[in-house]
Amino acid sequence: MLHAIESEHTLFEMIASLARDLGFDHCCYGLRMPLPLTQPKTVMFNNYPTGWEERYQEKNYLAIDPTVQHGMRSLLPVIWSDSLFAPAPELWEDARSFGLQIGWAQASRDVNGVSGLLTLARSGESISEAELQDKERRMMWFTQVAHLEMSRLLANKMLPETSVQLSSREVEVLQWTGDGKTSAEISEILNISERTVNFHIGNAMSKLNAANKAAAVVRATMLGMLH
Amino acid sequence: MLHAIESEHTLFEMIASLARDLGFDHCCYGLRMPLPLTQPKTVMFNNYPTGWEERYQEKNYLAIDPTVQHGMRSLLPVIWSDSLFAPAPELWEDARSFGLQIGWAQASRDVNGVSGLLTLARSGESISEAELQDKERRMMWFTQVAHLEMSRLLANKMLPETSVQLSSREVEVLQWTGDGKTSAEISEILNISERTVNFHIGNAMSKLNAANKAAAVVRATMLGMLH
DNA sequence: CACAGTAGTGTCAAATCTGACAGCCGGTCA
């Protein structure tokens, strides 16, 4: 089972193999952490034809890839098409020249704010409505499971802050802080001294490795710790 | 079409009617805004049997509802079952006594941080694997579309901040702020004066109706404005 | 050209936050 796998590379092998079972010789899994805000950490695994990954990097296609853009707005799957790639004709041409003609992609997003994009691709025949009818339910399920497992394996490694545990007081204080209350106001709300509010904020800051309140509360929210 | 509908109640009528087409006499759509952190705004629409909504409110079942909890952790659909409801046997008993025996629920979450939960329920026969095979793809799609439309209609109304437009400078400055940089540091990064950094932060604060930097950057991130 | 809008800058006082040095109290565990 997927959840027994302990290496992201092994996991990707497994994903690729499931993709083949679904009729796609190529697949790609990309993950993006919610932090840092200015340049979120990302990783990508794929078994695309030789040279394509380099080309993609070199041309910085990630920044304009319409499937990625779609995934940032919607969690519905998309099928590669001329209209989808209209904003990036060069990328579209280029991908086709590498044998990447037919593709299906779906994004996912979890409570930790980690987002993922699963792409299934092939050079063979196009995806018919009948094929979708037959397989899309499994494909969508596949997206979720792949995300769950990838994120489980990589979140801690790429963002150590994901694994910290905030105390209930720390959570409370950060919530009020995020709602714009000052330490003095929070001390009244919680019936503790202002010093204690600052104490908890300080503890949260060091746990989350944040330079100040603002960063602490942003990290906590982005990592889903304030639910 | 759904996207022509301009009232959330009409939209829910439409959703309920689609639910009936799928074989479920009852359905429920719940939305939760990402803000405020301390007590996020929520709405719920349903056509459950008379009295159930009151009971649900009165007992504060929302706080312990396992389908809701599941939806906060996963975007995969779940089917109501004894094991799912094991943590809340009272709720489970109670729901069944109102004729709510069979149910399917799936959560959704969009870039604005708004999350939703679609529940399809009935008192009739249980959901077979064959029925899922036949309908689940449509049901999952339904979840996404319902969310898209509900969120489009209600986000502005419930959270006016969703509709503000930040300038690119404001976004930049908030991103660095969220990463823990002080105004002085940001001024060096962006090659502008510290005063100007504070100027942009101040503008963002008033646009987002935030009392301070921390609240401004939290709101902007929660509303997906820093992508 | 006058006008409005947006980005950028300066100064200064008051409010707030951050960091460092200490101390109290109640519960747990060896």
Place this chain on the structure above:
DNA sequence: TGACCGGCTGTCAGATTTGACACTACTGTG
């Protein structure tokens, strides 16, 4: 019982932020 830990509190200096009053420069528009 003594050591330890987590929640809580105090004080104080220095750094940072916030709010208010002003000002320059560039851009597009009627």
